[in-house]
Amino acid sequence: MSHPDRFLLAGLMGWPVMHSRSPLLHNHWFARHGLAGTYVPLAIRPEGLGPALRSLPPLGFSGCNLTIPHKEAALAFVDEVDNVARRIGASSCIVVRDDGSLLATNNDCYGFIEGILEAAPAWRADAGPIVVIGAGGGSRAVVYSLADRGARDIRLFNRTFDRAKALEQEFGAPITAVSWEQRHDALSDAAMVVNTTSQGMVGEPPLDLDLSKLPPSALVADIVYIPRETPLLAGARRRGNRTVNGLGMLLHQARPAWKAWFGIEPQVTPELRTLIEATI
């Protein structure tokens, strides 16, 4: 334990929060870097979010991550919202600055892209049409990051069409909202498919998506990582498509948080991945 003057603190605010793998991930890095510090799950009710965020500086926290249901609400309680968080309309990470002020940022986009590149290093966002399923909070980060990486044709499908249309209007080109019924046919020339809904998560039914028209070259991604292989990914793998689950997104979004909190760039190693996978 080499840090000289203070015990390093960060955590995850959520409600509920005890299911999270983030403490395991971050505390692995504290140990790996020989640092005195810890990352704690912080069970914060929605009505307590403002006071909880304001308590971070006096308690000596370097910052925190945010999960459901706090990602959007947190924007109202900070001193500054950076461009990425403002565009997405949600924050995944709060940074306590030297003067005690709070900055909201969002590293989910970075994590999503890095997770894809880790699994498919030659992947390009402009390789062809991308089908995105879902128009909730997860979708906002995914759609933003794909557009930011140069995607030219993002076809957005959501059970409730109006939410997809609202995202199209907000983000503009290259996003087109398409009716839910057309999602199966829209796969015929897709280079990539991304599930951003909760469908396929443990306890939820599989995503209703017929892959039979999907080209074998297409990449199929899911932001779900519990289970490690959703029915969507299992079906895609059986057809010979390359697949990526959401674990890479979880692991990689944590790296810029450490850079901002502690000035350290930790690595996503096979050892870390195995440690987290063993709990899933």
Ligand code: ATR
């Ligand atoms: P998150 O912030 O985690 O994305 P959310 O905002 O509640 O959560 O969004 C959940 C997404 O899963 C939405 O796109 C939702 O579709 P609706 O907008 O129609 O609700 C989608 N979803 C949830 N249950 C679904 C189901 N049974 N079939 C299809 N999509 C579903």
